[in-house]
Amino acid sequence: MNTTLRQSNLFTKTRKEAPSDEVSKNAQLLIQGGYIHKEMAGVYAYLPLGIRVIEKIKNIVREEMNVLGGQELIMTTLQRKELWAKTNRWEDKEVDVWFKSKLHAGGEVGFGWSHEEPIANMMRNYISSFRDLPTYVYQFQTKLRNELRAKSGIMRGREFIMKDMYSFSSDKEEHDEFYSKTIEAYKRIFKRIGIGEDTFVTFADGGSFTKFSHEFQTIVETGEDVIYINREKNIAINEEVLNDETLKELGVTRDELEKVNTAEVGNIFNFGTGKCAELGVEYKNEEGKKIPVWLGSYGIGITRLMGVLVEKFSDEKGIVWNEAVAPFEYHLIVLDNGNEEVRADAERLFASMETRDISVLYDDRDVRAGQKFADADLIGIPKRIIVSEKTLASGEYEVVARATGVSTFAHEQELLND
Ligand code: ATP
Ligand code: MG
Secondary structure, X not given: OOOEEEHHHOOOOOOOOOOOOOOOHHHHHXXXXXXXXXXXXXXXXXXXXXXXXXXXXXXXXXXHHHHOOXXXXXXXXXXXXXXXXXXXXOOOOOOOXXXXXXXXXXXXXXXXXXXXXXXXXXXXXXXXEHHHOOEEEEEEEEEEOOOOOOOOHHHOOOEEEEEEEEEEEOOHHHHHHHHHHHHHHHHHHHHHHOOHHHEEEEEEEOOOOOOEEEEEEEEOOOOOEEEEEEOOOOEEEEHHHOOHHHHHHHOOOHHHOEEEEEEEEEEEEEEEOHHHHHHXXXXXXXXXXXXXXXXXXXXXXXXXXXXXXXXXXXXXXXXXXXXXXXXXXEEXXXXXXXXXXXXXXXXXXXXXXXXXXXXXXXXXXXXXXXXXHHHHHHHOOOEEEEXXXXXXXXXXXXXXXXXXXXXXXXXXXXXXXX
C-alpha cells in the first residue's frame, strides 16, 4: 500500500449530509468520509481510505497471531452441508444465521459464517501423530451471516471481516496454556488499537463444551451487549450468565458491579475434544492409541472494531483516528490562494515526505480553505500540516492535532525526521 496519496487522485468524495437511511454513527461518519459504501442493510463495500484502516488493524492482529505461532491461511466461503450436518450445525433451528444455496449440479451449500468444521476436517489430512501437535492456524475472512437486525452499521454486518484462529492441542494442559497465552495476545491487540482501557475479558456462556467462554467486550454506548464490571477486581460478566452461582464462583456481589453497554470485539472458545471427536480428528499418542484433538477457536471482529473506534472516537465534526489505525499519519493541506510560491513549497514538502516513506495524504485540490478543513475534520487523520503564506513567511509549518485542535509549529527537518 502506498504511503502517500494526492487527494485529487482519490475518487471518493466527502458528503456534507449524513445518509438518511443510516441510524448508526459509525456508518454515517464512514460513509460521509468516503471510507465505506452501503450496498444494502448490513452490507458495506470498503473504499480506499477504509481499506487502509482495515489493513492497519489486520496487521496489528496478524503480528500478534504470528507471535503465538499461528500460521495464516484462507479457507473457502462455500461450505458442504454434509460436514456441518455431522456436528448438528446445518439446520436453521441449530444455527439461525446461515445463508444457503443450491448447486445446479445438485446438492446444497452454505456460505461460511464460521470455520470450525471445515478447518478441523481439513486438519485430518495433516494431524496423525502426537508429533503433529500442537498446531495453530488463522485467517482473515469475510463471513456471511443472515443477521436478523442490521442497525449498528459495520458493528453488525451481514458480511464482515473476522480474524479466526483455531488451536489443535494434544491434551488439556497444552490447550489451557495456549488459551491463556491468547488472552494475553488479545489484550495486547486491543491496547495497541487504542481501546485497552475500555476492553474487558468477560465471562460468557460456554455453550455445550465448557461452562464459560471468554468474550472481549469494549465499552461503547451504542453496543448491543450488556455486561457487569468491577474495575478494581478486574471482573466482567455478561448479563447472560449473571446469576448467584456465577457471582459466588467469581467472588463478587451484585452491588459491586457496574452495568455498562458494550460491543463484543473478540471471543475465545474452548471446544474441548468434543468437536474433533465428532469429526474424527484424532492423533496417535506415544503408545499408538488414538485420541481426539483439543480444539480452541478465537475470533476477532475486524470490521466491527473499526466501527467501535468510530463510535468511541469522533466528535461533531467527524472521526478522530489514533495513529495506530489511521489511514495516514499526516494530512498535508496547502492553502495557496493562487500563490505559486506557497503551492511550490507544499509540493516540495510532499516530495520530501514521499522519499522518506512518511505516511501522508496531500490535499492538493483547488478548493476553499473552509472545505479543506471540514473534510480533514471529517476524515480524521491525526496530524494536519498546514502550508500557507503565513507559514512560508515564518519558515515553520503549522501542525494541528485532530484530537485536541492544538497547533504547534515545526521546521521541515523536524517533520522529515519523524
Ligand atoms: P454477536 O453476539 O455480537 O452476534 P457472536 O457471538 O455471534 O457475536 P462470534 O461468532 O464469536 O460472534 O464471532 C467472533 C467475532 O466476530 C465477534 O466477537 C465479533 O467481534 C465479530 N462478529 C460477530 N458477528 C458479527 C457481525 N454480524 N458483524 C460484524 N462483526 C461480527
Ligand atoms: Mg452472532
